[in-house]
Amino acid sequence: MATVATASNWEQFQSDWKNTALQPGPALKAEPEMLWYQHTSAQGTNGINVPPVIAGDLVYTYTTNGSVWAFNKHNGELVWRNKTPGGKALQSSTPAYGDGKLFVASNSGDIFAFDAASGEELWSEHVTESNFECPITYFDHRIYIGEGLKGGPGTKYYYCFDDSGQLMWKYPNENSAGFIWNGASVIGEHIVYSTHEGKLLSLNRETGTPADEIDLSSEEIAFPKEDPGMFRSSVTYQDAYIYTTSERGQEQGYVWKIGFKEGKFLDGGWCTQNGFSTSTPVVHDGKIYVGQGEHGYTGHLTCMDESNGDILWSYFVDAGVKSSPVLAVENDNEYIYFTGAESDGSLYCLEEDGTLAWEYNPPEDDGYILQGAAISDGKIYFGTDAGYLYCIQETIPPGWEHFHKDTRNTGYSPSDAPDTNNILWASEDIGAVKGSSPVIADNKIYVNCGKYVRSLDQYTGEFLANHSNGSTKYNSIASPAYNDGNVWCGLPESVNSGTTVADGKRFEGEWDGNYYCFDETTGELVWNFSAEGNAQATPAYDNGRVYFTSWVYGQADGGNVYCVDANTGELVWNQSKILYNCCSSPTIYGDILYLTTYNFYGEGEIYALDRDNGSILWKKDIHSTDSTPAVAYGNVYVTGGCYGYSDLQTYCFDATTGELKWETDPEDGIGGWLCSAAVADEKVFVGTAFDTEEDYAGLNGTCALDAFTGELIWNSPYGGSSPAIVDGMLFTVAEGKVYAFGEKATGDEKSNVKTPGFGSVVSSIAFLASTIFIASKKRN
Known part of the structure; x- marks a missing residue:
């Protein structure tokens, strides 16, 4: 494996003993x-x-x-x-x-x-x-x-x-x-x-x-x-x-x-x-x-x-x-x-x-x-x-206009974030897809509701309008993307692969392994790229390049990571030596690309790749997951685990070296293989879930952790999907509804939903499951 210099320490004059600076x-x-x-x-x-x-x-x-x-x-x-x-x-x-x-x-x-x-x-x-x-x-x-x-x-x-x-x-x-x-x-x-x-x-x-x-x-x-x-x-x-x-x-x-x-x-x-x-x-x-x-x-x-x-x-x-x-x-x-x-x-x-x-x-x-x-x-x-x-x-833009915040899938917001589990409002049942994540722009929340993407008022939860088609193929949990007054949520054959909009283009993937680039304004096809196996990543974009993943079920080294030229679709590099299945979306932070793997028969991994050539910088074992990593404060945060098959945990690694800084107690059951953590205001927000024979996609609440210690700050039995954070408010989906956490606007105003007591996350948190793969992953 390649080695990496630490990007977090500057230990003496001009950084080191050679004055490299x-x-x-x-x-x-x-x-x-x-x-x-x-x-x-x-x-x-x-x-x-x-x-x-x-x-x-x-x-x-x-x-x-x-x-x-x-x-x-x-x-x-x-x-x-x-x-x-x-x-x-x-x-x-x-x-x-x-x-x-x-x-x-x-x-x-x-x-x-x-x-x-x-x-x-x-x-x-x-x-x-x-x-x-x-x-x-x-x-x-x-x-x-x-x-x-x-x-x-x-x-x-x-x-x-x-x-x-x-x-x-x-x-x-x-x-x-x-x-x-x-x-x-x-x-x-x-x-x-x-x-x-x-x-x-x-x-x-x-x-x-x-x-x-x-x-x-x-x-x-x-x-x-x-x-x-x-x-x-x-x-x-x-x-x-x-x-x-x-x-x-x-x-x-x-x-x-x-x-x-x-x-x-x-x-x-x-x-x-x-x-x-x-x-x-x-x-x-x-x-x-x-x-x-x-x-x-x-x-x-x-x-x-x-x-x-x-x-x-x-x-x-x-x-x-x-x-x-x-x-x-x-x-x-x-x-x-x-x-x-x-x-x-x-x-x-x-x-x-x-x-x-x-x-x-x-x-x-x-x-x-x-x-x-x-x-x-x-x-x-x-x-x-x-x-x-x-x-x-x-300066970090304040919005949350893509899956996992932005075109790099960073999962970090510069916003304040809720210090308590106070719920500002809960929407009516609008058919919000379990496990999907909302995006926020222009004081509106956009949510994948299957037949439609629906918008709500950010501050009241009031239903506003139906928009373009949502994503439902094989119970897809794709998240919408917003840009310049328009909203998208993948293609008809997309499975979990939401839209990324950048540089006047739309990037989207389909289940059969194809990734596409369209002109944002005209919708004209610019290029398409055929990946090996199945594709379900929301592409990550930065500096003229697009990054995405694919996986081949049952094949050793079945994971693939690709970097292509955003203008032409030409392959820049392909890392095909990823053990297990790359079902997550990649995250870009500096010169490093992060991704996770799902292992049908054991533990998965989190990888850090050199974004310039795809070489493996480090990898660490974690519970199997499709979670997209979030990066903030020099750390990378990820969740994993499948209820009934492994513990549910949330992890924090040094983003440069891969050193494990903390992990949640397995008995607390915080995390899961389909939840992507969000980070803001020195806190990590994680959805939790359970599954039963009747419901493979039961969400079971939301947790806030200290970003530097992993200690539980608050929890709530509401929500559970991958959260989004804007303007001091946290938004998450469960039971067809959208929940908004935050502080009350005035002292006498009351939330739309009463928050019941939720003394211990240990006994109640199980796990979520909501995409097409849950049944096949359990059967296999």
């Missing part, structure tokens, strides 16, 4: 909105001058008065706070996370280790009468850092401590001013860093023994003969080369590429003038991204050819770009994020051709922005000198 998707590529912010000082004397670091569900920041803060990265709630001595106007040493500890170096010359979860101080060491001003580099239970500029030129040491606080070695750098922003890079058995004066050193990382040294002003290596200036950036390593920058006036700084192998610096590489730079370069896919400019001046973010140093493009900013850029790469598209060094500064996002995607100016303060950003799960975190820490995310 790259997140493998998802990217924040569209206009952002603020998810949360926190102010670390009411007096405004507690600025943030370093980028945050992120591990697990926490984001950490270090402020100018020496305070260390840990916030929940999802909602900004303060988890813990601690203090170090030596606060002053500038705090430029970025902390590092490793093995459950947070390491912090202070202006007082001390190093601290805190328990990353609780904030308890584990140890501290007074190391120097100088100070610390460069990032901590963490690797393999060791931390590396150099002394700062305090005290002026002299012998300044680079230190190595183990993670228990024991000094392992210190290396003297003679006639040096010290290290500000000069972080190290760990490369095999060595660490490499630059001195303020322009020397590059390679030391054995275990012993501190020098392996090699070069002076970047030396004529011997055919680089600039004049003084290259001051070196105040970290070094980056990639593919046998070292990259760093220098500053010598506004127009005379340099970017360097130096060969490196087995601890030795090699001839080769290049140097090019790029103006004043304290920015650590980022190298990816043959390009180098680096900032240029000082505060009080204008600057640029420059893209260079990695092979020769030629400038490919340069984006002008009316502020110096002292920060180090960071990258997110999604579906082979690069997005570059950086900040401008000025008061009331902005965070910028560029596309890989240098086009501005967006500019974000923090609304809550006009603080100076010195440092760059950190990325986690498609969200960006950064701080300002006014003491604000921000989390921004891509």
Whole structure:
């Protein structure tokens, strides 16, 4: 199996010990909105001058008065706070996370280790009468850092401590001013860093023994003969080369590429003038991204050819770009994020051709922005000198216009969601198909009712109109799709395969294995694709590609996943090595495609595939299911199990690594093989069900779980189909009716339905079954 880099952690300066500064998707590529912010000082004397670091569900920041803060990265709630001595106007040493500890170096010359979860101080060491001003580099239970500029030129040491606080070695750098922003890079058995004066050193990382040294002003290596200036950036390593920058006036700084192998610096590489730079370069896919400019001046973010140093493009900013850029790469598209060094500064996002995607100016303060950003799960975190820490995310449309929310089947809504099981209204029996899921648009709810798709008023449940035909083939539970005033619900021969509308086209599947693309406006057939076996997925669409599944009953490796060109229907890739049957719809999140399988004779699985080529990144055993995964908060949520044949459970996995974070107790019976969970407001909403000999599709209520722990928040005996969430309301189907959960509009208004007591979900929740397959799956 292929391995994946974690998209959830950003554990030190520029993400890792090589200063790679790259997140493998998802990217924040569209206009952002603020998810949360926190102010670390009411007096405004507690600025943030370093980028945050992120591990697990926490984001950490270090402020100018020496305070260390840990916030929940999802909602900004303060988890813990601690203090170090030596606060002053500038705090430029970025902390590092490793093995459950947070390491912090202070202006007082001390190093601290805190328990990353609780904030308890584990140890501290007074190391120097100088100070610390460069990032901590963490690797393999060791931390590396150099002394700062305090005290002026002299012998300044680079230190190595183990993670228990024991000094392992210190290396003297003679006639040096010290290290500000000069972080190290760990490369095999060595660490490499630059001195303020322009020397590059390679030391054995275990012993501190020098392996090699070069002076970047030396004529011997055919680089600039004049003084290259001051070196105040970290070094980056990639593919046998070292990259760093220098500053010598506004127009005379340099970017360097130096060969490196087995601890030795090699001839080769290049140097090019790029103006004043304290920015650590980022190298990816043959390009180098680096900032240029000082505060009080204008600057640029420059893209260079990695092979020769030629400038490919340069984006002008009316502020110096002292920060180090960071990258997110999604579906082979690069997005570059950086900040401008000025008061009331902005965070910028560029596309890989240098086009501005967006500019974000923090609304809550006009603080100076010195440092760059950190990325986690498609969200960006950064701080300002006014003491604000921000989390921004891509603006998510509020509607729920497709099955499972959107064209990517994400199942996540930015809306608030009900905190209790209060029912606002229940509709009349309109013939809503058991197990189908409603969609919501323009204050209306659209529901598959078999002969018709019917619409209801979102806020009252009043019946409004009949629309195009619903989907009933073999008791299909297809969900409608809405776009631009029109509504669809699959084709006459569709089974569970609802409509996806995107890019002026409709994508739909039929039971015989064919998937179709129609012109949205004219209905003209654009292409059709024949999959192996039977098809029942609602297609997922993103970035010009369509993804869907098929399955062949009784065949080993009977599951298939397809990616086709949305315009032509041409096959991009096919993953045919899926064990068991792919009956679910796929979900797209960043560069990963998620899907589940149903095994007629045992347990099923959840898969994560590389969306670019279909390779299997990870897979985990779960109860057999047709559930479509939902992705939010860096997690993937899925339900499974068939009543009478296996337990009913809901699962939460790390979306990138596949690590199981929690699962519901089998005795609680929460979940099922036809329910797709919905996520909003830090809660997971799951339908539950039962079946009997008389009723294979009996729905048995709705549950709300804590998205991070799986703990039951509330339950109700009403509803049970895959829920949808909009405007703080949750909608679900059962018994031919639509139920709306939410808070009452006014204090004296009463719901249309009384909610009876529902003390324990354990005894009453069984399971749902509602498509054509339930009988055959049980018989076989």
